[in-house]
Amino acid sequence: MKKISHSTIRRLSKYFRTLTQQIEQDIKTISSVEIANINSITSAQVRKDLSFFGTFGKRGLGYNTSELRDQIGKILGLEKQWSVGLVGLGNIGKALIQYNEFKTQGFNIKAIFDVDLNKCGKDVRGIPVYNINEIGKVVSKEKLEIAIIAVPAKVAQSTIDIFMASGVKAFLNFAPTTIKVPDDVLVKNQNMSIELEALSFFLSNK
Amino acid sequence: MKKISHSTIRRLSKYFRTLTQQIEQDIKTISSVEIANINSITSAQVRKDLSFFGTFGKRGLGYNTSELRDQIGKILGLEKQWSVGLVGLGNIGKALIQYNEFKTQGFNIKAIFDVDLNKCGKDVRGIPVYNINEIGKVVSKEKLEIAIIAVPAKVAQSTIDIFMASGVKAFLNFAPTTIKVPDDVLVKNQNMSIELEALSFFLSNK
DNA sequence: AATTGTGAACCTCTTCACAGCT
DNA sequence: AGCTGTGAAGAGGTTCACAATT
Numbered sequence: 001m002k003k004i005s006h007s008t009i010r011r012l013s014k015y016f017r018t019l020t021q022q023i024e025q026d027i028k029t030i031s032s033v034e035i036a037n038i039n040s041i042t043s044a045q046v047r048k049d050l051s052f053f054g055t056f057g058k059r060g061l062g063y064n065t066s067e068l069r070d071q072i073g074k075i076l077g078l079e080k081q082w083s084v085g086l087v088g089l090g091n092i093g094k095a096l097i098q099y100n101e102f103k104t105q106g107f108n109i110k111a112i113f114d115v116d117l118n119k120c121g122k123d124v125r126g127i128p129v130y131n132i133n134e135i136g137k138v139v140s141k142e143k144l145e146i147a148i149i150a151v152p153a154k155v156a157q158s159t160i161d162i163f164m165a166s167g168v169k170a171f172l173n174f175a176p177t178t179i180k181v182p183d184d185v186l187v188k189n190q191n192m193s194i195e196l197e198a199l200s201f202f203l204s205n206k
Numbered sequence: 207m208k209k210i211s212h213s214t215i216r217r218l219s220k221y222f223r224t225l226t227q228q229i230e231q232d233i234k235t236i237s238s239v240e241i242a243n244i245n246s247i248t249s250a251q252v253r254k255d256l257s258f259f260g261t262f263g264k265r266g267l268g269y270n271t272s273e274l275r276d277q278i279g280k281i282l283g284l285e286k287q288w289s290v291g292l293v294g295l296g297n298i299g300k301a302l303i304q305y306n307e308f309k310t311q312g313f314n315i316k317a318i319f320d321v322d323l324n325k326c327g328k329d330v331r332g333i334p335v336y337n338i339n340e341i342g343k344v345v346s347k348e349k350l351e352i353a354i355i356a357v358p359a360k361v362a363q364s365t366i367d368i369f370m371a372s373g374v375k376a377f378l379n380f381a382p383t384t385i386k387v388p389d390d391v392l393v394k395n396q397n398m399s400i401e402l403e404a405l406s407f408f409l410s411n412k
Numbered sequence: 413a414a415t416t417g418t419g420a421a422c423c424t425c426t427t428c429a430c431a432g433c434t
Numbered sequence: 435a436g437c438t439g440t441g442a443a444g445a446g447g448t449t450c451a452c453a454a455t456t
Binding site for chain 4: 237238239249253257262267
């Protein structure tokens with residue numbers, strides 16, 4: 001497949017959300033201009049993004065909302081269910097387990113890992129807690145495809161290395177540190193500090 | 207000031223973290239190549255980013271770690287303290303209040319807002335909880351400069367509008383929706399769904 | 413008449429490459 | 435000799451503008 005930029009994927013997610021909202025309001029058709037306005041971008045951008053994947057609209061008419069939503073859902077793989085492992089039962093890890101959005105989006109947390117032996121062998125919200133050294137075994141057993149990394153920065157790289165050795169290639173990293181991975185592995189960072197610092201810069205320089 | 211890209215600011219945050227780590231290890235000097243390697247980018251990028259703000263290195267020698275860290279800290283406004291309001295005492299809001307990183311970084315949550323009248327008038331971790339309709343009053347009283355938005359998507363825009371009417375110009379938005387703001391206002395989005403969908407796309411298309 | 417799909421133009425960000433310091 | 439700082443070149447992403455289609 002032709003190389004698709006991260007920006008395009010990010011925007012497809014937004015279009016998907018936009019379409020979901022329109023469908024809820026029983027709107028059957030939408031133009032690239034409308035999608036663009038809702039997301040504060042240009043209509044050419046919307047059309048260009050979609051053009052990488054096919055032709056989904058009707059000239060003169062626009063796009064059928066539910067058809068386009070289905071197509072984008074397919075592109076993003078949203079109809080699939082993913083098996084996810086979560087590492088780290090600290091503040092962030094605990095908050096994430098509470099967060100129902102995961103399941104809604106087809107991300108099923110099948111296993112939790114922690115270093116603290118007191119936490120292991122138990123269940124949290126029905127999800128079994130394992131020790132870090134069981135990662136390899138559990139990845140195979142539960143067929144984990146994605147790992148959520150909610151461990152301290154110092155051990156984030158080594159934790160990801162263990163998962164990579166077991167064949168996991170997709171990570172959502174909450175540790176505030178840059179992770180080194182080969183080209184066939186994707187790490188998405190969720191790092192509040194960086195966003196806060198951007199706000200700080202903005203306020204300091206206006 | 208010359209326009210600085212968001213990517214540059216994001217990277218400055220990373221350099222800041224890198225330098226902090228080096229200083230902890232008692233390393234006095236660092237080259238752009240070393241900073242680049244640690245963050246998986248090119249050394250030219252590091253030097254170019256810094257060049258927007260001044261000349262901090264010594265040709266032939268590199269950068270003094272603590273001097274450069276101080277300079278970047280100043281650029282990002284990290285030595286300052288910010289007064290922050292948090293809206294929404296749901297799952298995310300509660301998790302954020304537990305999150306000590308805020309205070310460490312100079313972001314002081316001075317007020318919490320919620321629609322639920324049962325929650326108002328009380329304290330959470332020593333922070334007073336107000337009703338949404340008190341935003342204007344409390345923004346002035348506590349001199350809030352940043353608002354963290356942890357409310358449902360449907361009311362995110364209207365919540366931000368209220369803060370903007372009171373003069374707040376910087377937002378950290380956790381609601382999965384695009385917010386419309388004028389040019390002199392900055393909204394940073396912290397949206398896990400989009401990152402998850404990027405992982406889903408990646409796994410679906412390899 | 414309205415709106416898509418897309419090549420070309422444009423703009424922005426990244427990398428190269430080297431002069432200039434230390 | 436080694437490394438920075440930066441103009442110029444290159445790459446990548448966005449917007450323009452219009453032919454094609456309904």
